[in-house]
Amino acid sequence: MILCSFLGRSHTAEAYDGYLSIGGTEDSLLRYVDSAGEIQGMDVDIFREIMRRMNFDFTVHLFKSTARLERSWQDGRYDMVFSHSYNPERAKYLLYPKQSHLFLEWHFFMRKENKGRFQYDTLEDLKGLRIGVTKSFSYTSEFWKRGREGWYSLDEVTVNKLNLNKLLLGRIDLWPNGTLGTLYRARTEGYADQIDYLPKPLKSGYYFNTFVRRSPRDDIPALAEKYDRALSDMKKDGSLAAIYLRYGFELNPELLEAL
Structure with a gap:
């Protein structure tokens, strides 16, 4: 709608x-x-x-x-x-x-309590994790491919902000999202102390x-x-x-x- x-x-x-x-x-x-x-x-x-x-x-x-x-x-x-x-x-x-x-970077966001628990250098590091994704988002073709092959579980929604709710409630382990927008929202809505992100971006590019x-x-x-x-x-x-x-x-x- x-x-x-x-x-x-x-x-x-x-x-x-x-x-x-x-x-x-x-x-x-x-x-x-x-x-x-x-x-x-x-x-x-x-x-x-x-x-x-x-x-x-x-x-x-x-x-x-x-x-x-x-x-x-x-x-x-x-x-x-x-x-x-x-x-x-x-x-x-x-x-x-x-x-x-x-120019936007996309990082994997997590609950701050999980800092140090997860790492990301290659997609293989994500095996066994539950990752929130949004239908029609491009991410990377390799990311989608490995998810569909079962390396990790893709929890898919059509409305992106639902992934944030799932992350804060502990229903997903990671959420790949635009870094600037996520940090801006966390700062303005008061939950910046509840989330963190893995250092290496999933992707970056010009929009x-x-x-x-x-x-x-x-x-x-x-x-x-x-x-x-x-x-x-x-x-x-x-x-x-x-x-x-x-x-x-x-x-x-x-x-x-x-x-």
């Missing part, structure tokens, strides 16, 4: 050059609904500024289920989708711009706001180029780094150059 829809209003001008709809899943750092019922988050702030520079208005649609979001962009219901790493299968449906706006190939619009490639120009300008003038800092994260020059 759709969690919330939100009309963006990228600025106060009465006339816009266009309008875009973008879909995504709920995330405690990147995309969430605040107490006033408004969609907020680092992803939303970045996207709002890009749309302002493009002179576009927009609507955000948030889903609880990744599977339902996936069906929506496969069917061409929206023009864009928030923050995906590159995946050849997804690229059949989604056009990736040249400019990424996020892109993608364009839906089956969008009703016929100018998607041209829009992607315009989007790239706007995001590139944000990297150069410091506004992207300022949005990161607003959420407590520093975008260092090396990472900014790599995005």
Whole structure:
């Protein structure tokens, strides 16, 4: 089901050059609904500024289920989708711009009381453990493969935040998730002293706001180029780094150059 829809209003001008709809899943750092019922988050702030520079208005649609979001962009219901790493299968449906706006690492989270009990250097170290996963998340192909071969038990859900509840209740041993978002939520919601993560990331990569190939619009490639120009300008003038800092994260020059 759709969690919330939100009309963006990228600025106060009465006339816009266009309008875009973008879909995504709920995330405690990147995309969430605040107490006033408004969609907020680092992803939303970045996207709002890009749309302002493009002179576009927009609507955000948030889903609880990744599977339902996936069906929506496969069917061409929206023009864009928030923050995906590159995946050849997804690229059949989604056009990736040249400019990424996020670099994310994914670590295995655990209850702090289990620190020192688990280790991860290779997937073989996870044998016999119960790991919470979310349907339609890519993780890595090798991770999914070994889980389906029975190296470890995959406890699968369609709503990612359910894995956090399971972890805190001790129903799963580990939960692979985006590190920035998990730590941000733990800090803001008061359970940072209850969780920890294994040092080696499961994966890391660049994330892109993608364009839906089956969008009703016929100018998607041209829009992607315009989007790239706007995001590139944000990297150069410091506004992207300022949005990161607003959420407590520093975008260092090396990472900014790599995005």
